[in-house]
Amino acid sequence: MSSGQSTEQPAEPAELDSQILVFAGSSEEDVEFAKIFWNSVSLHPPWESRLVSGDIRQRLKVANSGQQNVHISHAPPAVDARAEQVLVEAYIKEKTEEKLRYLEQAIKREDIMDLLRKQRAERIKKELLSRPYQPKYTPKVQSPTAADSSEEAWETWQTLRELD
Structure with missing residues (x-):
């Protein structure tokens, strides 16, 4: 070690406690x-920082022997015929209700389409009845084009210029 480095050992915990604890004015x-009191209190670390937890198995599993260990939690559930039958019946009932709903929607759609066709036919019939009484189509009278009006403006300007 060089002479610049300190050779002091860390202080004992009891010495640190006496240096840290200060009760001024008491x-x-x-x-x-x-x-x-403060020396008797020890704070426990938070659960996240603990290495050992009560709910986690810390030991490795023992190698399996020739027998298979069957755990109830991992075993396939026993098939209950009555419960399965109830589930199948519920599924079939749900499917039939869904089909009925779709059929009702299809019937409603057809009714609406029939009503629209009927209204269209009535509208066309009324238009055909009123056609003879509608005014005849007459083409609009053509207004002078921009070229014609510019020629007139030019002639007017020429005439005014001659008057001066």
Whole structure:
């Protein structure tokens, strides 16, 4: 070791406690009770930092012998025929209700389409009845084009210029 490095050993925990605990302005008796209390208290680390937990198995599993160990939690559930029959009946009932719903929607759609066809036929019939009484189509009278109006403006300008 070089002469610049310190050769001091870390202090003992009891020495550290006496250096850390400070009770300024308290009576000597209160200081002693407080030291005893704080030295008796030990805080436990949070659950996340513990290496051993009560709910986790810490040992490795033993190698299996020739027999298979059957655990009830991993075994396939026993088939209950009555429960399975009830589930199948419920499934079939649900499917039939769904088919009925679709059929009702299809019937409703057909009714709406028939109503629209009927209304369209009535509208066409009324238009055909009123056609003879509608005014005849007459083409609009053509207004002078922009070229014609610019020629007139040019002639007017020429005429005014001659008057000056």
